[in-house]
Amino acid sequence: MRSLFWLRFLRGGVRFSAAGGFCERFINLCHVRGIRVHDLHMQANALSGCVGCRDYRRMRLIARQSGMVLHAEEKIGLPFFLHRYEKRRMLPIAGGVCFVLLWLLSGCIWSVDVAGGSAVPRESMLAVMAENGLRPGVWRKRVNSAALTQAAMNAFNGKLAWAAVNIDASRVVIETRDYIPPDADETYGDPCNLVADFDGLLLSIEVHSGKKANQEGNGVKQGDLLISGVTENRYGKQFFYEARGIVTAIHSDVVTLTRPLRHSTLPIQKTTRRFKLQCLHVALPPGRLKANDRSSLFQRDRQLCSGDVSLPLTLTETTRASYGSPTPTDEAVGAALLFDDFTALCHRRYGNTTLLSQTLRVVQTGDSLTVRQKARCIDFMGTPQKIQRTGDGT
Amino acid sequence: MLHPAGPRRLRAALETEALLQTPQVTLLRNSEAIVEGCAGVLRYDETAVTLNCPPLMLELTGFDLRLDRLQNGDLRVSGTVTALQLSEL
Numbered sequence: 416m417r418s419l420f421w422l423r424f425l426r427g428g429v430r431f432s433a434a435g436g437f438c439e440r441f442i443n444l445c446h447v448r449g450i451r452v453h454d455l456h457m458q459a460n461a462l463s464g465c466v467g468c469r470d471y472r473r474m475r476l477i478a479r480q481s482g483m484v485l486h487a488e489e490k491i492g493l494p495f496f497l498h499r500y501e502k503r504r505m506l507p508i509a510g511g512v513c514f515v516l517l518w519l520l521s522g523c524i525w526s527v528d529v530a531g532g533s534a535v536p537r538e539s540m541l542a543v544m545a546e547n548g549l550r551p552g553v554w555r556k557r558v559n560s561a562a563l564t565q566a567a568m569n570a571f572n573g574k575l576a577w578a579a580v581n582i583d584a585s586r587v588v589i590e591t592r593d594y595i596p597p598d599a600d601e602t603y604g605d606p607c608n609l610v611a612d613f614d615g616l617l618l619s620i621e622v623h624s625g626k627k628a629n630q631e632g633n634g635v636k637q638g639d640l641l642i643s644g645v646t647e648n649r650y651g652k653q654f655f656y657e658a659r660g661i662v663t664a665i666h667s668d669v670v671t672l673t674r675p676l677r678h679s680t681l682p683i684q685k686t687t688r689r690f691k692l693q694c695l696h697v698a699l700p701p702g703r704l705k706a707n708d709r710s711s712l713f714q715r716d717r718q719l720c721s722g723d724v725s726l727p728l729t730l731t732e733t734t735r736a737s738y739g740s741p742t743p744t745d746e747a748v749g750a751a752l753l754f755d756d757f758t759a760l761c762h763r764r765y766g767n768t769t770l771l772s773q774t775l776r777v778v779q780t781g782d783s784l785t786v787r788q789k790a791r792c793i794d795f796m797g798t799p800q801k802i803q804r805t806g807d808g809t
Numbered sequence: 810m811l812h813p814a815g816p817r818r819l820r821a822a823l824e825t826e827a828l829l830q831t832p833q834v835t836l837l838r839n840s841e842a843i844v845e846g847c848a849g850v851l852r853y854d855e856t857a858v859t860l861n862c863p864p865l866m867l868e869l870t871g872f873d874l875r876l877d878r879l880q881n882g883d884l885r886v887s888g889t890v891t892a893l894q895l896s897e898l
Binding site for chain 2: 451453454464
């Protein structure tokens with residue numbers, strides 16, 4: 416049915432309506448004279464249907480013979496469409512040019528994306544690909560996926576476990592997977608003991624490998640044995656392991672931080688922002704911001720996308736910050752900076768511990784301020800200590 | 810003298826010709842009817858189509874009936890067919 420529709424569209428036709436007279440005689444005369452009428456139906460006491468262009472002329476005589484009034488309602492099909500735009504000769508030429516351009520440009524690579532791993536920065540990967548001939552604008556037939564994959568693996572040897580260059584129409588996606596080295600904890604290296612790395616009170620000992628050498632509730636000093644890497648079977652034979660486990664202990668800790676109260680800052684006097692649209696090494700508008708010793712430049716690139724597909728357009732935002740003369744700050748600012756640094760330090764040190772209690776003390780000495788914190792906390796304990804083996808193997 | 814296969818061929822040819830001249834009606838559910846061997850339309854409106862299919866007269870009743878194609882004695886009627894009646898001319 417679809418092919419019949421297109422055939423009728425190519426041949427062109429007229430949608431007519433015929434009213435009055437004898438519709439049966441009209442239909443029969445059309446049949447006898449070989450006029451092909453289709454979609455014939457009654458609509459508001461008038462006969463409607465479709466007929467070819469040439470048959471419509473012959474049909475007028477039949478309508479007169481059967482006493483009907485024929486009326487062309489709509490002209491449909493390609494011949495009428497072409498006739499309507501007959502004088503606009505540039506239209507098909509422009510259409511043809513568009514088609515050829517589209518066909519030519521669809522044979523090029525317009526977008527290169529990197530997906531997957533994070534060990535290799537996107538810019539580095541794109542630079543390596545550009546060195547090997549893959550950049551927006553190259554012909555798709557000239558892109559050799561296998562060679563590019565090999566080049567990427569060679570360039571980032573030790574960082575990539577796997578890479579693939581996938582060509583999808585005018586888009587290339589470089590899929591990468593990071594190389595993950597075997598976990599150092601999983602390797603059974605030299606035999607060692609696990610000893611306390613600070614003074615404390617043992618809370619729990621969970622042995623993964625080796626033999627428990629201390630009990631929960633015991634107080635330990637730095638260097639005391641927690642888990643032994645030496646075990647003995649019932650016949651007295653010794654085996655050496657790498658002692659591993661999780662040990663927690665309560666201990667006291669002191670954190671001290673000293674900073675001068677007065678600083679000097681460089682206030683930002685003026686900020687200038689410029690946007691550029693970059694396509695195939697052509698940037699619009701041309702020109703660029705320049706930095707001097709009193710200013711700094713910050714640049715941020717953003718790839719434009721249409722849905723999930725990256726377009727070969729990059730929006731570059733450049734910001735120039737011009738600094739004024741150094742300004743000394745007052746003591747309140749210095750104190751605020753000190754407490755910010757102290758908070759960050761505490762966060763780093765006590766990130767994995769549970770604080771039980773803490774005492775904070777602030778002392779001002781001349782132009783400097785000192786913060787001292789005494790804390791009692793639950794922390795992970797244990798550091799490996801290599802076992803020194805004697806010559807006889809024990 | 811006739812060829813031994815002659816009468817059989819002749820009978821087959823006569824049967825084929827008779828089959829071609831006999832009106833045939835094919836109904837596709839109740840939405841379409843294809844009539845072969847139709848000599849003309851006797852009556853047509855939205856609810857009924859009466860066809861001259863010698864030696865019979867075929868009346869299709871229904872609603873929203875359309876004559877989609879009429880050529881070389883073949884006619885396709887689409888719409889909703891509710892009844893089909895045959896009678897002698």
